[in-house]
Amino acid sequence: MRNYSLNDFDAVIAIGKAGSFRAAALDLGMSTSALSNAIARLERQLGVRLFNRTTRSVSLTDAGRRFVGQVTPALKDIHEALDTVRSEQQVPSGTLRINTFATAGREVMAPLILTLLRRYPEIRIDLVTEGRLVDIVADGFDFGIRSAGLVPADMIAIPLGPPRRHAVVxxxxxxxxxxxxxxPADLPDHACVRTRLPNGAMFRWHFAKDGEDFHIDVDGPITLDEASLARIAVLDAMGIGYFMESDVRGDIAAGRLVRLLEDWTPALAPLCLYYPNRRNPPAAARALIDLARRNAKA
Structure with a gap:
């Protein structure tokens, strides 16, 4: 009997879903060449081609589609069985994949991620930050971190802290x-540091007060697509900036930045750690959930 690897089966499903070896390799945390070699090895073992490959695209063959259709439910059962065994570990270990966006990643890094790693040295974290909202189950993540209003209704959510705010500085x-x-009506008389969203649209600054809620476009000498770059520009007197309060709280406290229009920036929904309902989560996942719940009560 030939020896087959569950990782190779997972790889076939990931490539079929992503439509490319490169995207699947990124999702799986491996190099494109290693993934290609693994699939080539599996195809030799099976004696059948699973993918049609061209220089521009990758697609499942008829045999590949049948293989994915039959193996996917079986793999789900196997992974659930492995989770059940891992849930009985005395020492949490293994890799947790978490999807979030960059600002949230910065907010939870110290109180959640780094705290978990210090308490449980056998745990590994794979944190992916991106602007788009993904299906964490379909994309192979254990957890997501998003604003409360963006958490899918079928997920279990744990608030990670108090409501958040923007800061104009x-x-x-x-x-x-x-x-x-x-x-905010005075902002057109000022230079502002503009930011671009991941989808290419310009970010519009949000304000609210006394029942009035609106967004405005600002103008200025520089447009950036990352908050850390915008902070550098604002610190260097390039103009007024609009940030998550957590990104500039230290600068405000130290006097490097001055807060403006504070009474026009309302509270936002808190961040939530969310995950699908699983009967027996691995010990590492349970450790993260427990830490998040303790932080929420603090």
């Missing part, structure tokens, strides 16, 4: 000799 150097904006 500028450096003392930029404000020197200028009138500070008293309302």
């Amino acid at each position: 500028a450096s003392p150097g930029y404000l020197d000799g200028r009138d500070r904006p008293a309302t």
Whole structure:
């Protein structure tokens, strides 16, 4: 009897879903060449081609589609059985894959991710940050972290902290000799550091007060697509910036940045750690869930 690897079967499903070896390799945390070699080895063992490959696309053959259709339910049962065994581990171990967006990743890094790793050195974390909202089950993640309003209804969600806020800030150097904006309507008279969303659209600044809720487009000398770059520009007196409060709280406290229009930035929904309902989560997953729940009560 030939020796087959569950990882190779998982790889076939990942490639079929992603439609490319490169995308599947990223999802699986391996190199494209290693993934290609694994599939070639499996095809030799099976004696059948599972994929049609061209320089531009990859698609399942008829045999590949039948293989995926039959093996997927079996793999799900096997992985659930493995989870049941792992749930009985005395020491949590293994890799947890978490999907979130960059700002949330920065917010939860110290209180959740790094704390977990220090308590359980045998756990490994694979944290993926991206702007788009993904199906964490279909994309092979154990957990997601998003704003409460973006958590799918069929997921279990744990709030990770208090409501969050945006912060409008500028450096003392930029404000020197200028009138500070008293309302958002004053922003067109100022240079602003603009940011672009992952889908290419310009980010519009959100304000609310006394029942009035609106978004505005701002203008300025520079457009960026990452909050850490925008912070550098604002610190260097390039203009007014709009950030998550957590990204600039230290700068405000140290006097490097001055907060503006604070009464126009309302509270936002808290972040949530979310995951599918599983009867016997692995010990590592249970450790993360328990830590998140303790943090929520603190």
